[in-house]
Amino acid sequence: MAEEIFRSENITKRYANHLALDNVSITVDKQSVFGLLGPNGAGKTSLIRIINQIMAPDSGTAYFNGEPLCPEHICRIGYLPEERGLYKKMKVGEQALYLAQLKGLKKSVALERLKEWFIKFEIEAWWDKKVEELSKGMQQKIQFIITVLHEPELLIFDEPFSGFDPINTELIKNEILALKENGATIIFSTHNMESVEELCDHIALIDNSKKILDGKLKDIRSSHKSNTYNIGFRGDFAALKKGLNGHELIEEGQDEGLNKAKIKLADGIRLNTLLQAIIPHVEVEFCTEQIPSIRDIFIEEVNKNKGR
Amino acid sequence: MGKISLIIQREYLTRVKKKSFLVLSLLGPLLIAGMMMLVIWMGMAENENQKLIVVDDLNPAFAMLKSKSTRNVKFVYTDMSLDSAKAKLLESDFTGVLYLPKNILNAKAAQLFFKKHPSSFVLRSIEKKVEGIVESLNLVQFGIDREDFYKVKSTVTLHPVLFSKSGEEEDLSKEKAYVGFAFGLVIYMFIFLYGVQVMRGVIEEKTSRIVEIIISSVKPFQLMMGKIVGVALVGLTQIAIWVALTFGIMAIGQSVIYESNFGVDKVAEQMTPEMAKKVEAANAFNTKALIDEDNIIFMINWPIMIGWFLFFFLGGYLLYSALFAAIGSAVDSETDTQQFMLPVTMPLVFAYVMSVFIIENPEGPAAFWLSIVPLTSPIVMMVRVAMGNVPIWEMLLSSVLLIAAFVFTVWLSGRIYRTGILMYGKKVSYREIWKWLWY
Numbered sequence: 001m002a003e004e005i006f007r008s009e010n011i012t013k014r015y016a017n018h019l020a021l022d023n024v025s026i027t028v029d030k031q032s033v034f035g036l037l038g039p040n041g042a043g044k045t046s047l048i049r050i051i052n053q054i055m056a057p058d059s060g061t062a063y064f065n066g067e068p069l070c071p072e073h074i075c076r077i078g079y080l081p082e083e084r085g086l087y088k089k090m091k092v093g094e095q096a097l098y099l100a101q102l103k104g105l106k107k108s109v110a111l112e113r114l115k116e117w118f119i120k121f122e123i124e125a126w127w128d129k130k131v132e133e134l135s136k137g138m139q140q141k142i143q144f145i146i147t148v149l150h151e152p153e154l155l156i157f158d159e160p161f162s163g164f165d166p167i168n169t170e171l172i173k174n175e176i177l178a179l180k181e182n183g184a185t186i187i188f189s190t191h192n193m194e195s196v197e198e199l200c201d202h203i204a205l206i207d208n209s210k211k212i213l214d215g216k217l218k219d220i221r222s223s224h225k226s227n228t229y230n231i232g233f234r235g236d237f238a239a240l241k242k243g244l245n246g247h248e249l250i251e252e253g254q255d256e257g258l259n260k261a262k263i264k265l266a267d268g269i270r271l272n273t274l275l276q277a278i279i280p281h282v283e284v285e286f287c288t289e290q291i292p293s294i295r296d297i298f299i300e301e302v303n304k305n306k307g308r
Numbered sequence: 309m310g311k312i313s314l315i316i317q318r319e320y321l322t323r324v325k326k327k328s329f330l331v332l333s334l335l336g337p338l339l340i341a342g343m344m345m346l347v348i349w350m351g352m353a354e355n356e357n358q359k360l361i362v363v364d365d366l367n368p369a370f371a372m373l374k375s376k377s378t379r380n381v382k383f384v385y386t387d388m389s390l391d392s393a394k395a396k397l398l399e400s401d402f403t404g405v406l407y408l409p410k411n412i413l414n415a416k417a418a419q420l421f422f423k424k425h426p427s428s429f430v431l432r433s434i435e436k437k438v439e440g441i442v443e444s445l446n447l448v449q450f451g452i453d454r455e456d457f458y459k460v461k462s463t464v465t466l467h468p469v470l471f472s473k474s475g476e477e478e479d480l481s482k483e484k485a486y487v488g489f490a491f492g493l494v495i496y497m498f499i500f501l502y503g504v505q506v507m508r509g510v511i512e513e514k515t516s517r518i519v520e521i522i523i524s525s526v527k528p529f530q531l532m533m534g535k536i537v538g539v540a541l542v543g544l545t546q547i548a549i550w551v552a553l554t555f556g557i558m559a560i561g562q563s564v565i566y567e568s569n570f571g572v573d574k575v576a577e578q579m580t581p582e583m584a585k586k587v588e589a590a591n592a593f594n595t596k597a598l599i600d601e602d603n604i605i606f607m608i609n610w611p612i613m614i615g616w617f618l619f620f621f622l623g624g625y626l627l628y629s630a631l632f633a634a635i636g637s638a639v640d641s642e643t644d645t646q647q648f649m650l651p652v653t654m655p656l657v658f659a660y661v662m663s664v665f666i667i668e669n670p671e672g673p674a675a676f677w678l679s680i681v682p683l684t685s686p687i688v689m690m691v692r693v694a695m696g697n698v699p700i701w702e703m704l705l706s707s708v709l710l711i712a713a714f715v716f717t718v719w720l721s722g723r724i725y726r727t728g729i730l731m732y733g734k735k736v737s738y739r740e741i742w743k744w745l746w747y
Contacts, residue, residue, distance in 0.1 A: 054730070071527075074524070081520040085516040086516065087512070099522070099525070
């Protein structure tokens, strides 16, 4: 079992007229990327604000490194909110320095680290510019630097890639992975499912203020496998169907001279059995297991939750 | 504490470094001093030239009016009828017709027909001149000796003298009250000016969405207080600059005005003896008032005055700026602030308007209550403090209430603020804000 850095136990948060979080418990392992997913208004931001101690939960407890969350932990957490901005009239360098000091960094240390980051991102020329002179993507870069500057153990990124072009998205993605390599833990909230698949080790899905799914990305994906395979073959579909023996043919298709079929096996039937049955009728070129995407899992789970 | 001082520093420095602060700091005293000098100058320089046709039904009783013409008012004596004089008025460069009816000695009324309304100053000077002649004619008519007349004629002046255990003292409460009013006015202006700055600052942080980044490092309350204190320091800096510059400019301006004042005496040469006497008396009064005004500077207890000024300035500012901060946190843009601004600015404006009346009746019940109630006391109490002799228990009650009130509004605003700053894109109602208080 990996060591945990953050844990919430049965957190409930209620606003005047709606329940934002209902008994939510999560555990975030050290040095992992934890995906916090859910539809708009599900309660993700409320949970993130509780971790940042912007709000307190009505009931339940949150632990940081095993201790109940307290103000001293704030400088060990970095937060990049979804709704974010900077003082427009303030100069970039001055502002970054100010925000870093608010996080408890000494001025000299902050200055030194800022210089390093500015050189790394090749943005030294921006230091004396006013924020309003920068494009949105440029501002996002500054905000990213400000979030990580005090080298927090726990980083929370809420939609970190919004406003970035593909090149900068790649740059930030690599920085996030590098932070993890260096020992930081990342809580990552996004609607961009491809980046979840790329980055996350663990995900939790929150819908309608409840946690409805939680686990390692790998485990969740394999548990959502539906025993479905994609098979490419030479021969016609009529011949294929002779060998199907009651297995369900979900989709028929054609690609570059090959016929493709998506076949769902009946429960308990192994791939070998299927292959044995169809090989006499058609010539199999390839066969891959259909692994569900996070996107499909997300939609499936949220729809299931609606039915409840 | 370290974080709050960082916030205060930022709020202070970004504002003081702004060009608009520099401009306002320099322009403010120039405007104030300029306006004061303009008022003085306008009172002195009477540029109006009147040329009047005199229609005298008691002909030629008022012929001597001609000799009373001055640089500004010329009397042209005629034997025209009123109607022809009026007709002439319209087609000539005369500015008016002075009609002295037959019964003027009894009725003591005359008429002035004019094309353009003369100033009340000119009207009064014409009135005085006619009055002087009517008086002389009546003296002759009733056979009264002029000497006797002046013995009988009585104008009584009431000199209020404050009597207390420490002895007698000439009462200058009115003059002092004006000084107090000026201090109250400064407090009023700065609460408005800087309270709105706090509000704008909060709105700026909210609309630029930096607020969530900041409150993940500091408590919303720290951010709010840091802003309020930072802006207060900006206000105090501005006051200090204004006071220094205004005194400087006034000192220069005063010497200029005094020099041009010497010309006044020449007018007196053309006056009748009784007029001259009156003018003399008036002059004597003026000089006395001037000396009194000098006295006022010594008679007001400045350390106490300035001490209370700072107390009420800060107390009133904290009270109101916390409310302004709460308003800023509840809205998305400055245009949405109106519905919340009114109840906050009303008591402030009310206090200012009432203090004008309180100068007249500084010991009345209105003065008492308004100087005790925290929302109005910072402005109204200054008038009373300047006059001195406010009972100690009233001062204490007023200050304790003010402190209690700003602690309360700061607490209240803190609760509204911490919820408000995280609410985007929502039109907020009073009911909503009421709910925020209990989250």
